[in-house]
Amino acid sequence: MTSHREAPRISQDPVADNTDLYAFVSPDKPDTVTVIANYIPLEEPAGGPNFNQFGDDVLYEILIDNDGDGREDVTYQFRFKNKIGNPDTFLYNTGPISSLDDPNWNMRQFYSVTKVLGRRRSGDRAVLAKNLASPPVNIGPRSTPKYTDLANSAIHDLNGAGTFFAGQRDEAFFVDLGSIFDLAALRPVQSLHLIPTPGASGVDTTKGFSVHSIAAQIPKSELTDASLSDPTDPSSSIGIWATASRRRARVLHNAEPEDDDDPLLTEAGQFIQVSRLGEPLINEVIIPLGAKDFWNNQEPYNDSQFLKYYTNPELQNLLPVLYPGVFPNLASLLTQSPPSRPRNDLVAILLTGIPNGVVPGFSENFTGSTQADLLRLNLAISPASNPSRLGLLGGDVAGFPNGRRVADNVIDIELKAVAGAVYNLVNPSFTPDSNISAVSQGVDTNPVQPPNTDSFLSTFPYLPHPVPGYEHSHDP
Amino acid sequence: MNKKYLSQEKNAIEKPEPEKESKKISRREFLKYGVGVAAVAAGATVLMGGLPIPTGATNSSQTKATSTSQSRATSKTPLVVMVKGDELTVMNGNDEVVVKDADLASAIAAKME
Numbered sequence: 369m370t371s372h373r374e375a376p377r378i379s380q381d382p383v384a385d386n387t388d389l390y391a392f393v394s395p396d397k398p399d400t401v402t403v404i405a406n407y408i409p410l411e412e413p414a415g416g417p418n419f420n421q422f423g424d425d426v427l428y429e430i431l432i433d434n435d436g437d438g439r440e441d442v443t444y445q446f447r448f449k450n451k452i453g454n455p456d457t458f459l460y461n462t463g464p465i466s467s468l469d470d471p472n473w474n475m476r477q478f479y480s481v482t483k484v485l486g487r488r489r490s491g492d493r494a495v496l497a498k499n500l501a502s503p504p505v506n507i508g509p510r511s512t513p514k515y516t517d518l519a520n521s522a523i524h525d526l527n528g529a530g531t532f533f534a535g536q537r538d539e540a541f542f543v544d545l546g547s548i549f550d551l552a553a554l555r556p557v558q559s560l561h562l563i564p565t566p567g568a569s570g571v572d573t574t575k576g577f578s579v580h581s582i583a584a585q586i587p588k589s590e591l592t593d594a595s596l597s598d599p600t601d602p603s604s605s606i607g608i609w610a611t612a613s614r615r616r617a618r619v620l621h622n623a624e625p626e627d628d629d630d631p632l633l634t635e636a637g638q639f640i641q642v643s644r645l646g647e648p649l650i651n652e653v654i655i656p657l658g659a660k661d662f663w664n665n666q667e668p669y670n671d672s673q674f675l676k677y678y679t680n681p682e683l684q685n686l687l688p689v690l691y692p693g694v695f696p697n698l699a700s701l702l703t704q705s706p707p708s709r710p711r712n713d714l715v716a717i718l719l720t721g722i723p724n725g726v727v728p729g730f731s732e733n734f735t736g737s738t739q740a741d742l743l744r745l746n747l748a749i750s751p752a753s754n755p756s757r758l759g760l761l762g763g764d765v766a767g768f769p770n771g772r773r774v775a776d777n778v779i780d781i782e783l784k785a786v787a788g789a790v791y792n793l794v795n796p797s798f799t800p801d802s803n804i805s806a807v808s809q810g811v812d813t814n815p816v817q818p819p820n821t822d823s824f825l826s827t828f829p830y831l832p833h834p835v836p837g838y839e840h841s842h843d844p
Numbered sequence: 845m846n847k848k849y850l851s852q853e854k855n856a857i858e859k860p861e862p863e864k865e866s867k868k869i870s871r872r873e874f875l876k877y878g879v880g881v882a883a884v885a886a887g888a889t890v891l892m893g894g895l896p897i898p899t900g901a902t903n904s905s906q907t908k909a910t911s912t913s914q915s916r917a918t919s920k921t922p923l924v925v926m927v928k929g930d931e932l933t934v935m936n937g938n939d940e941v942v943v944k945d946a947d948l949a950s951a952i953a954a955k956m957e
Binding site for chain 2: 615616617619636637638
């Protein structure tokens with residue numbers, strides 16, 4: 369997964385766990401950028417009576433670097449609070465929920481949006497909105513019979529400051545977890561694996577699960593003052609990442625039975641970052657176990673300390689071992705000492721952005737020499753009329769790694785890249801293995817599930833409505 | 845930082861729950877502050893209940909401050925204190941104050957033994 373349960377500590381704290389981050393020029397509103405930060409991995413839609421919701425003790429943030437120093441210049445902060453309607457029932461709802469203020473709905477959630485200019489903890493803050501309603505989760509035909517209407521009514525337009533949505537969505541990130549975490553097997557080509565099994569079609573392991581999304585559609589002019597008229601202008605590219613933070617201290621109390629006011633819990637102190645996500649699969653695949661919790665706490669401008677994991681990634685070294693004879697050119701490359709074969713292609717793609725002139729037909733999304741895990745997006749590049757799910761590898765300059773759209777197949781793209789698909793761009797003596805074209809997880813999109821009629825929505829918030837707990841399924 | 849946007853947003857800016865930088869307070873202020881202490885974390889260990897201030901570890905004026913503060917009503921919102929080395933970090937909401945007091949820190953540590 370791109371960042372689901374990717375580090376030991378955050379795997380025990382799902383509501384603060386960044387799972388996916390998307391950022392793209394909105395195809396239907398190209399003067400805006402859509403950023404979607406997902407949290408809470410692998411939500412079971414039927415998980416009542418206390419269904420999944422955002423943490424009311426977590427500070428969620430979407431951060432923008434518009435000058436290439438790996439530090440945030442614009443931050444959107446989201447804080448949630450819960451409101452219990454009827455405390456005398458165990459039920460999430462005591463009847464159909466027909467609107468966001470329906471009295472049948474007992475466990476409601478509201479949030480505030482704060483914009484910070486400058487550093488996120490010390491910059492100038494402006495509260496854009498308070499008490500914005502999140503929609504309920506999608507329960508089933510008796511509780512949430514008109515879910516699409518309910519969810520759409522929780523899309524809030526803040527009069528030029530942006531449009532926001534925070535609530536449950538379908539887990540539309542498609543990935544074959546079952547095979548990938550079984551010693552990096554890829555079902556379509558697993559007959560070539562070191563421990564072979566017959567080839568098969570890929571399985572979307574996340575089918576039927578949900579996530580919680582914070583989606584923002586923000587005018588470009590709110591994020592940068594660059595003219596955005598020239599894709600080759602370095603100021604046209606911004607870096608985006610998302611985080612979750614918790615207060616430094618959390619103390620549990622023994623409540624006195626007669627004291628109704630006892631909070632049972634005290635949280636205090638500054639917010640400490642416990643999770644972050646820029647590019648997909650970094651903490652999941654690039655960073656080793658012993659550094660994952662530390663990485664989650666760090667800020668992007670410090671990411672040069674992790675450079676060695678990019679220049680000599682473990683997965684690169686495993687591929688020729690797990691697939692003997694499949695990657696002869698990569699295997700030959702690896703006979704050289706690591707310092708003589710740095711993967712500067714991965715450094716460019718994942719840590720600095722791709723400079724102008726490296727990829728034919730692609731201007732750039734280079735943000736400068738600062739090595740930082742940011743999802744980089746060139747705002748001057750228009751949305752594609754005919755997108756390729758392989759993004760830039762498929763010749764589509766508006767796709768990953770130039771930002772990330774909801775339909776981009778980042779697993780296949782990054783697998784191919786790690787296998788050396790574009791290493792020849794920085795090392796002309798290298799010839800990518802011909803078998804790289806067959807490197808695929810065998811899952812190419814999010815399956816359509818009711819109430820949705822397509823894999824993704826064509827308008828904000830783009831991620832599909834969540835699958836109802838009543839009728840979900842996880843099998844293909 | 846993009847200063848243009850700073851200036852554009854000035855009028856809309858307010859400061860809810862500002863994140864304050866850690867600041868130093870005096871030992872006297874800390875002891876006074878400590879009346880509401882409900883938890884002490886010594887290293888990784890959390891101790892519930894009021895913070896015992898051993899008289900042997902304080903001089904007379906500080907003892908007086910403690911005595912005075914103890915006569916006041918207990919704060920409804922407990923403070924949380926983390927002790928690490930000779931530093932005591934007192935937390936209340938977003939606020940954090942740091943006190944350097946080797947005597948007090950060692951006295952607390954001794955109570956944990």
